[in-house]
Amino acid sequence: MNPTSSLTAPGTGVKGSGPGGKADADRPASGVTAAERLLSLVQRQGVLAVLLLVVVIASFAYPTFATLDNSRGVLVQASFLSIVALGMTLVIITGGIDLSVGSVFALGGVLAAWASQWGLLPALLVPLLVCGAIGTLNGLLIARAGMAPFIVTLASLLGARGLLLAFTDEGATTYLVPKGSAFAELGQGTVGGFGYPILVALALFGLGGLILQRTSFGQTLFAVGGSADAATLMGLPVARAKVTVYVLSGLLAGFAGALNAARLSSGVTIIGTGMELDAIAAVVIGGTLLVGGAGSVSGTLWGVLLLAVIQNLINQIGSLNSSYQSVVSGGFLILVVVAQRYVSRSRRTL
Amino acid sequence: MAPPEAAPPEAAPTATSGTAPSAAPTVLEARGVGKRFPGVVALDDVSFTLRAGETHALVGENGAGKSTLIKVLTGVHRPDSGELLLSGRQVRFARPSEAQTAGISTIYQEVNLVPLMSVARNIFLGREPKNRFGLIDFPRMHAEAAALLGGFGVTVDPRRALGTLGIGTQQMVALARAVSVEAHVVVMDEPTSSLEPREVETLFRVIDDLRRRNIAVVYVSHRMDELYRICDRVTVLRDGRHIHTGPLAALDRMSLVSMMLGREISEVRRHGLTSFGSAGHDVAREPVLTATGLVRRHQLDDVSLELYPGEVLGLGGLLGSGRSETAKALAGALSLDAGEVRVGGVPLGRSSSAAAIRAGISLLPEDRKAEGIVPGLSVRENIVLAALPRLSRAGIVSRARQDRVVDIFMKRLRIKASSPEQKVGELSGGNQQKVLLARWLCLEPKVLLLDEPTRGIDVGAKAEVQALIDELAQEGLAVLLVSSDIEELVEGADRIVVLRSGATAGELVGENVSEDALLAALADHTAPADAAEPAGAPQPPDPAHPGTPAPADTAAGAAGAVPLTQPAGPGSPPDAAPTTRRAHQAPASAAEEDPR
Numbered sequence A: 001m002n003p004t005s006s007l008t009a010p011g012t013g014v015k016g017s018g019p020g021g022k023a024d025a026d027r028p029a030s031g032v033t034a035a036e037r038l039l040s041l042v043q044r045q046g047v048l049a050v051l052l053l054v055v056v057i058a059s060f061a062y063p064t065f066a067t068l069d070n071s072r073g074v075l076v077q078a079s080f081l082s083i084v085a086l087g088m089t090l091v092i093i094t095g096g097i098d099l100s101v102g103s104v105f106a107l108g109g110v111l112a113a114w115a116s117q118w119g120l121l122p123a124l125l126v127p128l129l130v131c132g133a134i135g136t137l138n139g140l141l142i143a144r145a146g147m148a149p150f151i152v153t154l155a156s157l158l159g160a161r162g163l164l165l166a167f168t169d170e171g172a173t174t175y176l177v178p179k180g181s182a183f184a185e186l187g188q189g190t191v192g193g194f195g196y197p198i199l200v201a202l203a204l205f206g207l208g209g210l211i212l213q214r215t216s217f218g219q220t221l222f223a224v225g226g227s228a229d230a231a232t233l234m235g236l237p238v239a240r241a242k243v244t245v246y247v248l249s250g251l252l253a254g255f256a257g258a259l260n261a262a263r264l265s266s267g268v269t270i271i272g273t274g275m276e277l278d279a280i281a282a283v284v285i286g287g288t289l290l291v292g293g294a295g296s297v298s299g300t301l302w303g304v305l306l307l308a309v310i311q312n313l314i315n316q317i318g319s320l321n322s323s324y325q326s327v328v329s330g331g332f333l334i335l336v337v338v339a340q341r342y343v344s345r346s347r348r349t350l
Numbered sequence B: 001m002a003p004p005e006a007a008p009p010e011a012a013p014t015a016t017s018g019t020a021p022s023a024a025p026t027v028l029e030a031r032g033v034g035k036r037f038p039g040v041v042a043l044d045d046v047s048f049t050l051r052a053g054e055t056h057a058l059v060g061e062n063g064a065g066k067s068t069l070i071k072v073l074t075g076v077h078r079p080d081s082g083e084l085l086l087s088g089r090q091v092r093f094a095r096p097s098e099a100q101t102a103g104i105s106t107i108y109q110e111v112n113l114v115p116l117m118s119v120a121r122n123i124f125l126g127r128e129p130k131n132r133f134g135l136i137d138f139p140r141m142h143a144e145a146a147a148l149l150g151g152f153g154v155t156v157d158p159r160r161a162l163g164t165l166g167i168g169t170q171q172m173v174a175l176a177r178a179v180s181v182e183a184h185v186v187v188m189d190e191p192t193s194s195l196e197p198r199e200v201e202t203l204f205r206v207i208d209d210l211r212r213r214n215i216a217v218v219y220v221s222h223r224m225d226e227l228y229r230i231c232d233r234v235t236v237l238r239d240g241r242h243i244h245t246g247p248l249a250a251l252d253r254m255s256l257v258s259m260m261l262g263r264e265i266s267e268v269r270r271h272g273l274t275s276f277g278s279a280g281h282d283v284a285r286e287p288v289l290t291a292t293g294l295v296r297r298h299q300l301d302d303v304s305l306e307l308y309p310g311e312v313l314g315l316g317g318l319l320g321s322g323r324s325e326t327a328k329a330l331a332g333a334l335s336l337d338a339g340e341v342r343v344g345g346v347p348l349g350r351s352s353s354a355a356a357i358r359a360g361i362s363l364l365p366e367d368r369k370a371e372g373i374v375p376g377l378s379v380r381e382n383i384v385l386a387a388l389p390r391l392s393r394a395g396i397v398s399r400a401r402q403d404r405v406v407d408i409f410m411k412r413l414r415i416k417a418s419s420p421e422q423k424v425g426e427l428s429g430g431n432q433q434k435v436l437l438a439r440w441l442c443l444e445p446k447v448l449l450l451d452e453p454t455r456g457i458d459v460g461a462k463a464e465v466q467a468l469i470d471e472l473a474q475e476g477l478a479v480l481l482v483s484s485d486i487e488e489l490v491e492g493a494d495r496i497v498v499l500r501s502g503a504t505a506g507e508l509v510g511e512n513v514s515e516d517a518l519l520a521a522l523a524d525h526t527a528p529a530d531a532a533e534p535a536g537a538p539q540p541p542d543p544a545h546p547g548t549p550a551p552a553d554t555a556a557g558a559a560g561a562v563p564l565t566q567p568a569g570p571g572s573p574p575d576a577a578p579t580t581r582r583a584h585q586a587p588a589s590a591a592e593e594d595p596r
Helices: A003-012 A034-061 A068-093 A101-118 A120-143 A149-167 A182-188 A196-214 A216-226 A228-233 A238-264 A275-285 A297-316 A324-349 B066-073 B096-101 B119-124 B138-151 B167-180 B197-212 B224-230 B253-261 B266-270 B323-330 B353-358 B379-384 B399-412 B429-441 B459-474 B486-492 B515-523 B552-561 B580-590
Strands: B026-037 B040-051 B055-059 B081-086 B089-091 B104-107 B185-189 B216-220 B233-238 B241-247 B289-296 B300-307 B312-316 B338-343 B361-364 B447-451 B478-482 B495-500 B503-508
Touching (some): A034 A297, A068 A101, A068 A196, A068 A238, A068 A297, A101 A182, A101 A238, A120 A149, A120 A182, A182 A238, A196 A216, A196 A297, A228 A238, A275 A297, A275 A324, B026 B066, B040 B055, B040 B066, B040 B081, B040 B216, B040 B233, B055 B066, B055 B197, B096 B104, B119 B167, B138 B167, B167 B185, B167 B197, B197 B216, B197 B224, B216 B224, B233 B253, B253 B515, B300 B312, B300 B323, B300 B338, B312 B323, B312 B459, B312 B486, B312 B515, B323 B361, B323 B478, B353 B361, B361 B429, B379 B399, B379 B429, B429 B459, B459 B486, B478 B486, B486 B515, B495 B515
Parallel strands (some): B055 B216, B055 B233, B104 B185, B185 B216, B300 B503, B312 B495
Antiparallel strands (some): B026 B081, B081 B089, B233 B241, B289 B300, B289 B338, B495 B503
16 A cells, blocks of 8 residues: 555545545555565566567467577667667656657767767767767756656757757758778677677666666665655655756667667668657556656566567568557557556555 | 663663753754745744753644744755754755754654655665675665564565555654664654554654663654653644743643643634624534444544534544544545444445535535635636536536526625636635635535634634624534634534544533633543543543444554553543653753743
8 A cells, every 4th residue: 555645545535535444454564475476576577478478479470580580680670779768767767758769869870970980989979978968958957947857858859859950951961870980880790690789788788777776876766756755855866866867868869879870870860750659668568667666677678679579570470561560569558557557456455 | 651671672771761861962953943935934933942862742733833843954944044053053954865964864744755665675765785896785685674673563574565564564664764874863743643552652662762872852743642651841833933842741731732722812802703603503403413433544433423403513622633534534535444424314325425415414624725626717616516416407507507506605605706707716715715615505515514614714704704604503504613723613613522532532512612621621531520421531442432332343453543542541630640750850941941
């Protein structure tokens, strides 16, 4: 039972009696029960089970699916979205949202392609600086000025897209990455057949998981999302944590954009539209609560992979119009959110 | 008193048991602190001193400024004027974390922890134990959390999500967090409001231990027995002003209660504040509403009352006695664990506001802004809101009928608005209250429950509202009047039911409806001789109202709301309650007693 709901239930009960009486029922102090563990596991790793199930079925149904080539393709495709979704996970855990990541992703790619003429380092630093600055602006407006994350990041979605258009003469100019440069290698090179972007994404997820679960900063993010008031009263650096997650989200989106440009050898101006929604979908499918306070980076990774596998499967089924991919992804999103509600309610009433 | 051998393990060996140093240095001091919010002066030149190792009670009714003072002390609010001194040095807290770093730790009334996170994480948030790589050491954290909670008699898996625990256990976790920080001052805001008696005992043990370690405690509570049991000194606030500071033992309950409620009523009288008719009302024989044995965990513990048509029944009690909860329960806005409400002999059934409204019960809620008016809507829209189904045919609302009803009530209640289309948010508090009253009156209720109908409205409007209540009762409406203003209760009510700790503690009828009798009934069990129950019963728990025995299955659980189970309980006269500890402290600090 969540204390806020029990406290507000009598107050709001003018229109209908709150469930307070029953919910207050105390239970003997005891350990974590098996049922609770199971539910918690389903909430955290249920998407992994779904992912494995889909992969197994697809492997039997479509012989081309389980090939090494196809897997490599799916993974590389997924790696860019996964990096963006990693930042989104941190933002959503604090109870925020970052709609600007799609535009920032595209802007990062264009800036990287432009700067790659001077070598690897500028190609990475320029997009990181600019996208980090956009994230900082988002964070300051949200945490210090108290503006709604939805509005602030919607504005920077438009702003970043505008910057990109101005920088490319309304999309007429396409900056190319020099062939054979170190930067191009970063996007196209492989280790054992697996592209560098896959390895980079995995490393970032490992680091993200460590920070989220094993540092005070990570715990603060959960506390901010779970109850910002409580976090403030406990003396936690709430504003600093909020600013930091938006900066990280901007940096990661810009970096993912740069990696993508390196892979495509050019700064494509028309990509990234709607990517923020894919990222949010992946995060939520991965079990992170959209209202904040609970979630994991591993779930996000599985969520991104699930979306990528669905897309790949629909491509495999040649007869099916690829537009249906969004329908299937949307269906999964609804399923997961319904399941989340069910699971978190059972956990509370257990 | 808590047995001295029950001290938690980390008790400092140097401390002598049960001695509060009378000449102890001041750890925390507020000098002339003022704080205003838009439209309200929450604190007006309030001074407060806290000595090392003392347990200092902070008391006052709703709106007295207790919470604001606490928030100033703990860095949540910055004072507009005055200064804070910590160990003699001036400090300014920009945010709670600075107060905590300075050694001021707080337990808030509403548990302020994160429900989705585990118990251990909640205890150690912001100061987690780290391993040599700088990463959180979870095994150590869980072990330390379990050990810490064990010291408080709580055996709970520290890995469990806090939100899955009962409120009492959550409060103990908050206590563990507050005490485990290195603090000089621990502020406790209503710490026992959701605790079971056993947990209250643990809390008192912890406070005794804090005293031994020379840590000062600010203890906010409205439960008299607790205050007299564990507090050394008391500070009384009223209407944002400092009223009194002195040793608690030197003050009997009656004086304390009258200081909290404020009896300087001569000035109020001059302004003609109270405008109830002097004569009693003609009261019918058959009750229109009967409540029997209402029980709600932690809030109500056996409330019974009868309400007759044509009378104003006062509901008296201190803050936290269950006044508002009773009104809400009668109106179906609060679910009950036991008990029954009957209207005209017909049981209400399951608690629901809609059912209560259909049965003819209307509640004017205590918090006008949060639970009553819709500020963005017009006067007309606010008035007809609840009556829309009656004013419409086939789902279409008749504007002509609305206008007729609104016109009648605006005239009848003398609502001062530029037009029925003026937004309610632009009206004065008194007129807002009248709009609310109109909303419920156009439902033609049989029973009108008024929770603090005159709070926060100006003197003139107050008189008008009071006159209206009088009129309504004369017309045969049954009115329940909940008020913390004792004068309003005494003048307005024909009969007063007194609540204490969520239970009916007595009833004042006839000439006993007087301020003195009410004060006495509020202060302790020595109610007037002909009150409806054997007053001052020495046997805890509180004997139930005769004829309404507490249901056996709920009695044990509900006992958590009754802080009267101590042997040194309510039966003994208040002056006998203080222990030797406070007794020997009294002379030294009596000098600074503020005689107002």
